[in-house]
Each structure stands twice: as structure tokens, then as C-alpha cells.
Amino acid sequence: MNQKSVLLAVQGITKSYGKLPILKGINLQVDEGEIVAIMGASGAGKSTLLHILATLDKPDAGTLYLGKDNLLALKGNILASFRNRHIGFVFQFHNLLPEFTTLENVCLPGYIGNFNPSRVETRAKELLKLLGLQSRMNHKPTALSGGEQQRVAVARALINSPRIVFADEPSGSLDSKNAASLHELFFELRKKWGQTFVFATHNQILADMADRKLFIQDGSLIEAETATKSS
Numbered sequence: 001m002n003q004k005s006v007l008l009a010v011q012g013i014t015k016s017y018g019k020l021p022i023l024k025g026i027n028l029q030v031d032e033g034e035i036v037a038i039m040g041a042s043g044a045g046k047s048t049l050l051h052i053l054a055t056l057d058k059p060d061a062g063t064l065y066l067g068k069d070n071l072l073a074l075k076g077n078i079l080a081s082f083r084n085r086h087i088g089f090v091f092q093f094h095n096l097l098p099e100f101t102t103l104e105n106v107c108l109p110g111y112i113g114n115f116n117p118s119r120v121e122t123r124a125k126e127l128l129k130l131l132g133l134q135s136r137m138n139h140k141p142t143a144l145s146g147g148e149q150q151r152v153a154v155a156r157a158l159i160n161s162p163r164i165v166f167a168d169e170p171s172g173s174l175d176s177k178n179a180a181s182l183h184e185l186f187f188e189l190r191k192k193w194g195q196t197f198v199f200a201t202h203n204q205i206l207a208d209m210a211d212r213k214l215f216i217q218d219g220s221l222i223e224a225e226t227a228t229k230s231s
Helices: 046-053 076-086 102-112 117-130 146-158 176-193 204-209
Strands: 006-017 020-031 035-039 061-066 087-090 164-168 197-200 212-217 220-223
Touching: 006 046, 020 046, 020 220, 035 046, 035 176, 035 204, 046 164, 046 197, 076 087, 087 146, 102 117, 102 146, 117 146, 146 164, 146 176, 176 197, 176 204
Parallel strands: 035 197, 035 212, 087 164, 164 197
Antiparallel strands: 006 020, 006 061, 212 220
16 A cells, blocks of 8 residues: 655644734644644634645744645745645635636636646536536626535636645535535545645534544644543
């Protein structure tokens, strides 16, 4: 059996807002093809951590590597280009652009990355078909249900074949049926492409499906099973 390699390596990540410490030394390793759930009470720092891991925010201290790439050493346009190519992000409330169609929303990161437009569109159509949205390609976000919008957001996160996808409360705005469907989708994508996912969630069912369940408590990241029940 082949041993999986470490894809994401995090050491000593700290973050404070003013005098309020949020993250007090986060350590984390994620293997290629792994699905990791991060849980914690509201305000514990789940979203803050995810934004740092996805290079959408900077920590006060620590190290962050994706493979051999030192993400905290990347700046400006170089960082933006790297993030566009190698990191996907799914927001809780979709963040789709209302003036664009489903297909256009999915294609945007590929266009921004200056990839071949024809190949980007082919890839987008493949993803939308896989996600059951082939009949909704020309619809704008306002014509889609919440579950459909979130699937579009997942397709957009995957368009550039990222090495890792982060998702912040991906099913938080969905009803139970759509949430279950979205949860199953993550595992279908892992099975099909070996996709790596790290998500923050309050959804116990989704967390229980993950390969590992971690908990932010008192600014540190620990195995969920050892977290205090009061959190």
C-alpha cells in the first residue's frame, strides 16, 4: 500500500485581532486525498484559520507549506496567481457574480489564470455535468436554488484542478436534503480525482463522514474526540 505524501503542512500559526488572540499556535498536516473536518464553537476561529490556510489572510506568525511551496513567502500578484492555480475555496454563501451565467461563473478563475478559453469551457461543462447542472448552464444565480448555487460554487473551486479545496461552512445555508447531497459530492470528487478537502463546519453529520475530525479549542487544534464536551 502506497504511503500518501503530506500536502499541507502548518506549524505554529497564530492570529490576533487587536489584543484578542484567536489562534494560539495551530499545527496541522493534511495528506493528499484526505478529507479533514474542522469544528469548534462559534467565534473559535474556524473561518479565520481556513482563510489563512487558503492564503486569503495572513497569520501573525507560523509556517504554511503546500507541498514544497512556502505560501507565506509569496506576495502580491505571485501569490494571487498561485492561489488561483492551486487552491480552491467554497464560501458559505456561494459568492457567485449575479450578472454572469452558471457557466461563466465557473469559467472565471480559468479565464483569470489565462488558461486556454476553449479548454476552460470544456472543463466547466464537464464539472457541471458531473454535478447535475448541465441543464442550468445558461441560468443566472437568481434562477438557481440554494443547493444549485452551492454546486456551482464547488465547480468554480475545481475549475483549475487545484491541489486542495477549502470550504467554509459549505452546507451552512442549505436545508438538510441539499446539505446531504453536497456532503456526498465531496466524497464522489475524492473518489474520482483524489481531491483533497479541508472544511470548517458545524454539521456533525458532515464532520463524522470525514477521514479526520479536528476541533479548535482555546486557540489550538486538537482531535475532536479529546475536546471538552462543553465546547
